[in-house]
Amino acid sequence: MTHYEGARAAVIGGSIGGLTTALLLRDLGFSVEVFERTPTALDGRGGGIVLQPDTVRWFTERSTQRLETLSTATEYVQYLDHDNGIIHRDRRRWTYTSWGTFYRALLADFGTDHYHLGEFACGVAQDGDHATVRFVSGHRAEVELVIFADGITSIGRSLLDPDARFDYSGYVGWRGTVPEHELTETTRALLGDAISYSVVPHSHITLYPIPGERGTGRQDRLMNYVWYRNVPPGGELAEMLIDKRGFTGTVSLHPGLVQDRYVDEMRETAARLLAPAAAEVVTATEHPYIQVVSDVRSNRMADGRVALVGDAAAAARPHAAAGTAKAAADAWALADALTAADGDIPAALRKWEPAQLELSARLLERVIAMGERSQSHNTWTPGDPSLRFGLYGPDR
Template identity: 55%
Template structure:
């Protein structure tokens, strides 16, 4: 086993994937710094996530927190019809969390001292011995290994693959949360213990319970989290909808409170018309719904010399398989395992590029499979209306439906 004590690693992007990478690299002995572009902590962004096993792996044995302290537990998958009738149901164990709850726990494990806010990566160069990373603040950092976990609008993807562009999927995801005790008792009974779908022609919504804004797990204090996918034509229609209240057109998402009220009102009316009443109730009672622009991206490579690109920075995956965070965690864990298994050489860092090269093929294959599956799921829901309740191919999972 190689010892990386004294070697330096830089992680660009301080989200779930970046923090998981940083924690694992530190376990290998690297001296690790994380650089996050936002000037303030990322707390409470991103709404809910379904926790795949890979996302939970750090918490199994290495964290100060247990996953049961950070997540809700659902026991079934349920489809609701137009009258709140249960059109399909099956046992399906899942854990769900808010993005912020998982982020806070990982950041607490890593600590604040080497987590640097307000550092936007502008560019980088590398030679045989290391990588130089430059930030818009004027800061320059050099490391033997750099991991880019900088998300959907990744600097690394733009610099390494300048001709690659994210592709708009043809629809947006309306997102939001409602505190459980603000929904009716009948709706809570239908939604509280399940991963719930509502399907209509050319659209679908998914809903599940997550911890409260401060991690509350008590019934009534939790949040009902939803994502509702609606088709929006590319061009002026999309551009106008995704222009926020400041007049700035968003490329990735509009945060809560930033969506023009006319679109919120139209969305609420459409929810009442198209979705199962329990799901529509949560959507219409949500005070500040927000928008995600659904896109696809895939890179031809994830390792270039001593640079690794992981998570959404490498493969931007539609949310349908509920595996975006899990893919980032899987990238981090498999990178850790390849670095751990690297053969000893004359220098402590001699095997980094070789380890990255060996790590890359399986992760590229996994990323392509996941994007392909997410695209097929979106096509069935939003285009062909062949999303059939109970179809096992539609189950969430990182490595395949239900896996």
């Protein structure tokens, strides 16, 4: 019997970070309930994920599911010129998944009996032995531990650090996927076994293959991309973020909701500037969508029996491909701290917080510098090892 048998935990946010945390807490003996604010299933959301060691640790150490059934792989990192010529190529293996594939696998391990959709947390109160989470539905959850894993727009962050603010980077990420089998043979051959970059003035695009809804085979894979493009703050950005229904987005616009005139301009610019293979993928995307690239970090990750993990604590620009890895690292470190604390949850959170705050700060510092090199200074140099992926540093 562990020190946490019979203890209750509420995880606010049912995405990848929340599910990873919930699974680890359950393994420690907690009775875990996950509360997701979205009223419908999350399956199918999002694009590609670069798999780093922390991200996959649940599947390599605890799950009975095999990681190779959830992922694709490439053997090279390459940079393309304006004629599809390869100007730099390294042999470097990376593996990838899609958000939906990874989410479904984690949810399959956790189950749905204690996974609650449509529950929006709005407040939390603590006494010495318990914390009570309040929801807009009127529901209350009295528990011994509360984890906010509710993403970039975290309610938990606003409660623990009301002064934390979004700092817009000056650019957005255009994202999308295209079935790989729909691309020309030339493009499939060029992009199929590499993570590929096309660098142009004040911008770059990254492309790699991810699993499709039907599997990981070549006929099932999707070519995923993110293309970083500068958009000045103020009126121009605000107008772009008004969707087709007339609603204003804050951190993203979902597929199918971006105004047609912006999609048309994006496709025209891709055809003019990007390597032809990259341009083919972008222009073939049926419903591209927009991610607003911003920085936000809480100066606190723990307070009594309440903690923040993943993007709820710090949302980093995507350049290090470390967002899901950071969430998983927070969760595993928390599990270790709880194990060492002999049942003293507040003490565990106090011990856990400093290292995770430092990790967040280092990651944000690095990805901000990477973004500035691409979008401002034009010093994103093909093959520069300092630009490689990694949560703890390049290739780390």
